[in-house]
Amino acid sequence: MKLKQLVAALGLALVAAGAAQAQDFKPRMIRFGYGLNEQSNQGRAVKLFAQEVERASGGKMKVRAIGSAALGSDVQMQQALIGGAQEMMVGSTATLVGITKEMAIWDTPFLFNNTREADAVLDGPVGQKVMAKLHEKGLVGLVYWENGFRNLTNNKQPVAKLEDLNGIKLRVMQNNVFLDSFKTLGANAVPLPFSELFTALETKAVDGQENPYNTILSSKFYEVQKYLTVTNHVYSPWIVLVSKKYWDGLSPAERNVLLAAAKKSRDFERKDTREEATKALAELKAKGMQINELSPAEAARMRDRLTRVNAGLASSVGMDLWNEVQAEVAKLRGSK
Secondary structure, three states: OHHHHHHHHHHHHHHHHHHHHHHHOOOEEEEEEOOOOOOOHHHHHHHHHHHHHHHHOOOOEEEEEEOOOOOOOHHHHHHHHHHOOOOEEEEEOHHHOOOOHHHHHHHOOOOOOOHHHHHHHHHOHHHHHHHHOOHHHOEEEEEEEEEEEEEEEEOOOOOOOHHHHOOOEEEEOOOHHHHHHHHHOOOEEEEOOHHHHHHHHHOOOOOEEEEOHHHHHHOOHHHOOOEEEEEEEEEEEEEEEEEHHHHOOOOHHHHHHHHHHHHHHHHHHHHHHHHHHHHHHHHHHHOOOEEEEOOHHHHHHHHHHOHHHHHHHHHHHOHHHHHHHHHHHHHHHHOO
């Protein structure tokens, strides 16, 4: 008899818990904007995020994934999130620098040697501290995704040493750190929107550019570029953002669903992006690009040359944050 009563009580408790949980979720439609197309690593990860959110909320919360920059550029989407006109997005940390200056720390040249260091710092206390700065600007950061290490291509010559950059007309992002860095390294740095890059390379308005392997392949730069140098000069993260106006209206259970789904999508996206990058490099070689790797000694020479740029960056983001990040990286290298 006691066993029957126990089973009945347990059943009632489960029903009550289920009812309470159902009340924690309201029917919601979340517009999630991103820049690349549906078939990209971004598109695949957003799709997984959407599936996780719907599953964990019992179908109450639905994510409408909107790719190919249909909702605007990163900067336009950030403003829409701040104003509460859009719920979520994923984009580059580099485009957030105008909103939260501390985000510029991730633009530091040669900051990370590998993805192990990048993951540990971004997911650790320092990375979370930088992300938390977004709150006061009307944004909530959930997780960092990976765009990848940026590498150099050009049409003039293989870049095996610092001096090989001299005089190369190099397209860079419209970002002061990138402009100053490549000017300091001897290149003729030209700021250009990405949308104009292929034509600029084709017409020889510029000699070269820098981007992760995946972008070099998907944008068909191999058709207009001969040399690829594995420099890994900047690790480029993406960040998943929620409108703070929207976030503040969610229940704790709904917030937990978004955060848990974001973490799952982060792990999936990083693995997917890294596998894709390995394949992309092999494919670029197969398509005829001449590939060489910058030696650690030459990377160190470039890093030394950039001391002035780094000093300016440290001053901009704050010396405390700069020192914290450098200490974290040094600690990781000591614990190999």
